[in-house]
Amino acid sequence: DAGVTQSPTHLIKTRGQQVTLRCSPKSGHDTVSWYQQALGQGPQFIFQYYEEEERQRGNFPDRFSGHQFPNYSSELNVNALLLGDSALYLCASSLGGGDQPQHFGDGTRLSIL
Amino acid sequence: GQQVMQIPQYQHVQEGEDFTTYCNSSTTLSNIQWYKQRPGGHPVFLIQLVKSGEVKKQKRLTFQFGEAKKNSSLHITATQTTDVGTYFCAAPSGWGKLQFGAGTQVVVTP
Numbered sequence: 530d531a532g533v534t535q536s537p538t539h540l541i542k543t544r545g546q547q548v549t550l551r552c553s554p555k556s557g558h559d560t561v562s563w564y565q566q567a568l569g570q571g572p573q574f575i576f577q578y579y580e581e582e583e584r585q586r587g588n589f590p591d592r593f594s595g596h597q598f599p600n601y602s603s604e605l606n607v608n609a610l611l612l613g614d615s616a617l618y619l620c621a622s623s624l625g626g627g628d629q630p631q632h633f634g635d636g637t638r639l640s641i642l
Numbered sequence: 643g644q645q646v647m648q649i650p651q652y653q654h655v656q657e658g659e660d661f662t663t664y665c666n667s668s669t670t671l672s673n674i675q676w677y678k679q680r681p682g683g684h685p686v687f688l689i690q691l692v693k694s695g696e697v698k699k700q701k702r703l704t705f706q707f708g709e710a711k712k713n714s715s716l717h718i719t720a721t722q723t724t725d726v727g728t729y730f731c732a733a734p735s736g737w738g739k740l741q742f743g744a745g746t747q748v749v750v751t752p
Contacts, residue, residue: 562738562740564742570745571732571742571743571744571745572685572730572742574740574741579738584737585736585737585738585739586739619684626737627737627738628673628734628738628740631677631685631740633684633686634684635683636684
């Protein structure tokens with residue numbers, strides 16, 4: 530039973546560039562949420578995708594966008610990267626949307642130079 | 643907006659001792675969830691509490707939801723080195739939006 534998988538594991542970008550992160554949910558799950566975790570802090574909710582639509586969004590600018598595909602996998606896109614975007618980006622999956630317990634992937638470590 | 647606060651931020655514990663970490667919300671919650679993140683790892687779901695005054699146990703871990711559904715606690719008895727990590731509480735803040743506290747980082751001294 531495959532868990533949540535994310536790619537890539539690590540990524541280095543420079544300011545102003547764009548990045549795409551990918552996530553495959555746990556088998557049987559249909560909902561994907563994305564979180565940003567800075568060092569020493571708790572995960573910060575970016576948005577949740579359910580039924581291929583963005584259902585809820587946290588306090589993040591429009592530079593952060595996403596997509597969910599018919600097979601429930603998801604992408605997180607960040608444009609015009611800033612130094613402050615350096616963080617661990619976590620994908621979590623659940624079933625049925627809403628506030629169900631989250632199953633997290635190992636994350637993508639994004640470093641901005 | 644809703645605030646979720648955890649205390650203490652750090653907890654140094656001797657192996658074998660007990661400790662408690664607390665989570666407080668500025669608003670009444672529909673439910674609260676607890677997660678554990680090992681160093682270098684990802685958050686792992688531990689438990690969800692829904693009912694006022696609810697108490698749930700997982701081996702040496704005891705979770706409690708306050709009567710007013712605005713606070714929660716995690717109590718660990720006879721701490722072991724395997725308990726090392728950061729413990730987060732997380733509360734719904736709108737449908738599908740989970741708000742995490744800053745976490746309690748636990749260090750265990752053998």
